Amino acid sequence: MIQPQQETRPANWVESRINKTSDSLDVAFEQGLTGHVVTGRKPGKVVCLADGTEALEFVSCSYLGLEEHPALVTAAEEALRRFGVHLSTSRNRMRPHYLGELEDLLSTVYRGNKAVPFTSVGTVHLGLLPLLGAGALPSYPIAPGGSTFLVDKTAHSSMQVLRGVLDQIGPARRFDLETPDSLESALREARRDGRTPIVLIDGVGSMGGLIDVAGVLAALAPYQGHLYIDDAHGISVAGRYGAGYAFETLGDQLPLNVVIAGSLSKAFGGSGGFALVPSEDDVRVLRKFANPLVFGHSIMLPLLAANVASARLHLDGEVAALQERLWRNTEVFDELTGNRLVNAGLRSPVRGAHFDTEAAAFRAATALKEAGVLILPAFFPTVAKGTGLIRFALSSLHERGHLETAASILEGVWNG
Ligand SMILES: Cc1ncc(COP(=O)(O)O)c(C=O)c1O
Incomplete structure (x- = not known):
């Protein structure tokens, strides 16, 4: 927490940003739910992590997988x-x-x-x-x-x-x-x-x-x-x-x-x-x-x-084909998650699972991580105070099995 130097002075934007940012992000780092150290990559959406494990990622914003082309x-x-x-x-x-x-x-x-x-x-x-x-x-x-x-x-x-x-x-x-x-x-x-x-x-x-x-x-x-x-x-x-x-x-x-x-x-x-x-x-x-x-x-x-x-x-048309695969993946993921995610049905590669409490978002992120699925957890001020969001960045490189894995873990979390 940064204190304004004078009681009467309103906080400048740096102070207010620091003061507003939830400690939850630090906790997410400490718990290994974000800030993953990546040592390599398999073709597609599987990355190798510094602890020797492999994980399926929904974090990268390279939605068409072109960086591997x-x-x-x-x-x-x-x-x-x-x-x-x-x-x-x-x-x-x-x-x-x-x-x-x-x-x-x-x-x-x-x-x-x-x-x-x-x-x-x-x-x-x-x-x-x-x-x-x-x-x-x-x-x-x-x-x-x-x-x-x-x-x-x-x-x-x-x-x-x-x-x-x-x-x-x-x-x-x-x-x-x-x-x-x-x-x-x-x-x-x-x-x-x-x-x-x-x-x-x-x-x-x-x-x-x-x-x-x-x-x-x-x-x-x-x-x-x-x-x-x-x-x-x-x-x-x-x-x-x-x-x-x-x-x-x-x-x-x-x-x-x-x-x-x-x-x-x-x-x-x-x-x-x-x-x-x-x-x-x-x-x-x-x-x-x-x-x-x-x-x-x-x-x-x-x-x-x-x-x-x-x-x-x-x-030359290759991107058009990748777009089709991406939109097929978003449709499949929406179907598998019962259209419950933020952005369901929209032509956006971003999907989000919103939770009413930070604790619930932590439980979801932990369950996904334990199953080898990486996502981006977001807290206040990115989302409303006290709530949490798990962001999934979908790609044309995701396979149906990847989507099924993520959806079934979410289902488990939702069903408590
Ligand atoms: C909507 C939007 N604009 C701008 C940026 C910043 O992009 P850059 O890192 O190229 O400056 C980002 C980064 O994630 C973004 O999401």
């Missing part, structure tokens, strides 16, 4: 042989040829829109959002009165953490998509102040939910605002060529007032993040001014080569 492994090995591990400079100083290839392939996936790769999704947020708010990106005009950032309460922590940085550009406020009128009243306030609203939301929720990106876009229309969608978990798993949940839901296009931030490290199977913008003029501004691109290294070379190989699999 021979095309990615070979591409990374070849790059390693040709270049060594790294070309240690920013992309503006030396550009490995893979970078341009990746940009071109992603531009095909996204129907002519421009994808700018970053080392992570977090650095996309950090690099792009201040430029967007300041009106520096040509495709996204900002009113003379400036901008205001409206961050959904459930938007990923990598955006929440930037509120203080964004506040230097325009006021950064939170709203709650689940509370009626919360977004509308924030939008009305922006209009009253003569500011352009920039709304920040997730696409596929990392712990549950599918955000209604089309509904938020429609709500934004009368206010001439911009929509920034972090679709890290939606990339590759949905849409033609694996363009992702948000792009597909918005009609296989990037509406003019939308930016999508995507991940290359989850279902894409490689490493990094990217910003999707409509024009080369936006790209030029990002290359020149997005801080992590100018003053930071680029995606590590072998992983950049793997990204190129993965992008080709997106375009």
Whole structure:
């Protein structure tokens, strides 16, 4: 527990985050229910652990298993042989040829829109959002009165953490998509102040939910605002060529007032993040001014080569086949668990077993671990105080037997 230095001073966000975080996470580490040390991997979803045992994992967010694909492994090995591990400079100083290839392939996936790769999704947020708010990106005009950032309460922590940085550009406020009128009243306030609203939301929720990106876009229309969608978990798993949940839901296009931030490290199977913008003029501004691109290294070379190989699999139909397997697996798992899980029936690879008490969540995580099944346990503030969630990340690589094993343990837990 961190005490504020003066009784009268409200806790800053670091203090409040530390104070709010449940000790249960420490207990989960101590009990070996999370933080697993992995020493190797069998093809598929079985990992070798440091204690010499093997376990079936539902933890990795590589929902299509592409990181094990021979095309990615070979591409990374070849790059390693040709270049060594790294070309240690920013992309503006030396550009490995893979970078341009990746940009071109992603531009095909996204129907002519421009994808700018970053080392992570977090650095996309950090690099792009201040430029967007300041009106520096040509495709996204900002009113003379400036901008205001409206961050959904459930938007990923990598955006929440930037509120203080964004506040230097325009006021950064939170709203709650689940509370009626919360977004509308924030939008009305922006209009009253003569500011352009920039709304920040997730696409596929990392712990549950599918955000209604089309509904938020429609709500934004009368206010001439911009929509920034972090679709890290939606990339590759949905849409033609694996363009992702948000792009597909918005009609296989990037509406003019939308930016999508995507991940290359989850279902894409490689490493990094990217910003999707409509024009080369936006790209030029990002290359020149997005801080992590100018003053930071680029995606590590072998992983950049793997990204190129993965992008080709997106375009040649292989990803479409893997998507089908993933969605079959989610349907089977929903059926086996009686549609009782968080996200049951949704086109999301995330499923969750919610428990009313932390103790019940611990019992479930322990039963799964003892049976050799690894999951991600989550506690407050990720879920409501006093409750617990067991997250299952499903993959196209899971076999029916894997799903049956996990479901039957859950059944045992539920039946007490
Ligand atoms: C929705 C979402 N956005 C952003 C991130 C951060 O991604 P990165 O590690 O590439 O910065 C994560 C990470 O898990 C995430 O789940």
